[in-house]
Amino acid sequence: xxxxDAWHLTDDLMVEHGKGDPFAAAIRATRMAMIVxxxxxxxxxxxxxxxxxxxxxxxxxxxxxxxxCRFLQGADTDPSAVRQIREAVAARRDIAIDILNYRKDKxxxxxxxxxxxxxxxxGELLYFFASQxxxxxxxxxxxxxxxxKEHFEREVGxxxxxxxxxxxxxxxxxxxxxxxxxxxxxxxxxxxxxxxxAIVDPTARAAMKTMLTRIEALGTVHxxxxxxxxxxxxxxxxxxxxxxxxxVRGSGRTGIRLRFDLEAVEVPVEKAPPIxxxxxxxxxxxxxHAFPDERPxxxxxxxxxxxxxxxxGISDDGVGMPRxxxxxxSFGKRLIESLARQLNASIAWQPAGTGPSPGTxxxxxxxxxxxxSRETT
Amino acid sequence: MTEPLRVLxxxxxxxxxxxxxxxxxxxGHAVVATxxxxxxAIRLARETRPDIVFVDLxxxxxxxxxxxxxxxxDESDVVLVFVTANARRFTDDFEGAAGVIAKxxxxxxxxxxxxxxxxxxxxxxxxxxxxxxxxxxxxxxxxLESLRA
Numbered sequence: 451x452x453x454x455d456a457w458h459l460t461d462d463l464m465v466e467h468g469k470g471d472p473f474a475a476a477i478r479a480t481r482m483a484m485i486v487x488x489x490x491x492x493x494x495x496x497x498x499x500x501x502x503x504x505x506x507x508x509x510x511x512x513x514x515x516x517x518x519c520r521f522l523q524g525a526d527t528d529p530s531a532v533r534q535i536r537e538a539v540a541a542r543r544d545i546a547i548d549i550l551n552y553r554k555d556k557x558x559x560x561x562x563x564x565x566x567x568x569x570x571x572x573g574e575l576l577y578f579f580a581s582q583x584x585x586x587x588x589x590x591x592x593x594x595x596x597x598x599k600e601h602f603e604r605e606v607g608x609x610x611x612x613x614x615x616x617x618x619x620x621x622x623x624x625x626x627x628x629x630x631x632x633x634x635x636x637x638x639x640x641x642x643x644x645x646x647x648a649i650v651d652p653t654a655r656a657a658m659k660t661m662l663t664r665i666e667a668l669g670t671v672h673x674x675x676x677x678x679x680x681x682x683x684x685x686x687x688x689x690x691x692x693x694x695x696x697x698v699r700g701s702g703r704t705g706i707r708l709r710f711d712l713e714a715v716e717v718p719v720e721k722a723p724p725i726x727x728x729x730x731x732x733x734x735x736x737x738x739h740a741f742p743d744e745r746p747x748x749x750x751x752x753x754x755x756x757x758x759x760x761x762x763g764i765s766d767d768g769v770g771m772p773r774x775x776x777x778x779x780s781f782g783k784r785l786i787e788s789l790a791r792q793l794n795a796s797i798a799w800q801p802a803g804t805g806p807s808p809g810t811x812x813x814x815x816x817x818x819x820x821x822x823s824r825e826t827t
Numbered sequence: 828m829t830e831p832l833r834v835l836x837x838x839x840x841x842x843x844x845x846x847x848x849x850x851x852x853x854x855g856h857a858v859v860a861t862x863x864x865x866x867x868a869i870r871l872a873r874e875t876r877p878d879i880v881f882v883d884l885x886x887x888x889x890x891x892x893x894x895x896x897x898x899x900x901d902e903s904d905v906v907l908v909f910v911t912a913n914a915r916r917f918t919d920d921f922e923g924a925a926g927v928i929a930k931x932x933x934x935x936x937x938x939x940x941x942x943x944x945x946x947x948x949x950x951x952x953x954x955x956x957x958x959x960x961x962x963x964x965x966x967x968x969x970x971l972e973s974l975r976a
Binding site for chain 1: 840842843845846849850885912913914915929930931932933934935936938939958959960
């Protein structure tokens with residue numbers, strides 16, 4: 451009967467038995483690095499090593515036969531991995547672990563170690579069998595990926611912080627500018643108010659007063675814009691309510707009732723000033739001409755959407771605008787026409803008695819968005 | 828008209844202060860003092876005992892209208908009204924002020940506000956709605972409602 455350890459003696463002795471053993475031949479010739487150690491001998495020395503292991507580790511057979519495998523460890527080998535292997539040996543169980551090992555020339559390689567005990571029928575531990583696979587490329591790739599991931603996460607975090615700070619700075623700047631604009635508009639109104647008080651000539655005084663309402667209309671636009679959450683959109687309907695209320699109050703007229711028929715219409719912010727100025731002119735005109743001699747009356751303001759357009763209607767039940775006001779080239783009328791062109795708006799003027807209401811009736815039809823601006827949502 | 832209201836204006840912008848003075852006098856009210864800093868406003872309010880104090884938020888020397896309101900709200904039954912370009916910061920908590928007028932205001936808003944405040948002070952509760960340009964504090968609105976009940 452062949453001795454139990456005959457196959458590994460073949461390494462040294464080239465005995466006939468082992469040489470003819472096809473399994474031993476396969477182990478010797480495989481590209482997978484393999485060793486066998488003998489735990490029954492002192493310090494669990496290597497008792498077999500195949501050529502693939504010698505190629506992997508760079509050692510000669512006679513340098514490592516009979517020694518413990520710990521020569522594979524080096525400076526950066528993880529002590530906890532070593533401990534896990536030691537514990538598996540002590541507990542006689544198999545273990546699969548990736549560990550950093552070193553060749554004879556001190557170059558490191560990642561070793562996918564698989565080690566298992568060989569136990570005979572009587573339950574005696576005879577050997578440990580271990581295979582080694584160089585997975586340096588795979589581990590390097592993993593580490594590179596991990597490093598890149600961490601690098602990107604750091605960069606993203608850094609960039610996010612920068613953008614958050616930039617946004618906070620920008621928001622503060624916008625608030626500061628907004629504050630200054632509002633104060634400056636107030637100061638312009640203050641100057642006009644005070645200058646007007648010093649003017650005796652009624653015509654000049656009325657002209658100054660008209661200028662003041664225009665400035666105030668722009669001021670109201672700006673005030674409403676920055677009170678809303680969305681500084682990009684402007685609600686025409688709510689503006690109309692505030693403007694008309696202000697103008698009627700500012701006219702000093704007490705017998706004029708306002709009637710509102712308002713549906714929310716939002717327009718891009720750049721349209722707000724021209725719309726505000728047109729409405730200011732038309733309502734001011736109505737207050738000036740429709741109700742002469744303190745005649746009481748009703749002024750109706752309509753804002754309603756109509757598909758891709760919306761309509762602003764201003765009508766009164768007064769005497770209507772005189773022909774010369776409708777027809778002439780007053781500054782107010784030219785202002786309205788220029789602003790309407792800017793807005794691509796059409797204006798229908800109905801003199802008193804010809805429209806749906808007894809007095810003057812004016813209907814402005816405007817596109818809700820200009821070309822190239824945001825789609826209506 | 829009832830007895831004119833006595834008003835103190837805390838405003839560091841000279842032009843806006845002048846305009847407010849003119850407008851208040853146009854309505855027949857008396858501007859009893861003006862101040863450009865919170866400290867002056869508090870001192871003058873204690874001396875002159877006004878009915879109304881108009882309070883700008885950002886005052887001279889970095890002082891804040893908030894300090895005026897926080898100090899005076901507990902000292903007398905003066906009606907405190909912010910007049911500020913920072914009106915958006917007041918939605919629920921008005922720090923004890925009755926309301927806020929957002930800048931830029933129109934003449935009409937100041938005239939309407941004075942009519943309204945006159946009723947609030949001389950003959951509460953007022954028999955009219957607050958003007959559009961004056962946003963009332965929830966607490967003050969509740970106070971007026973309690974008088975109505």
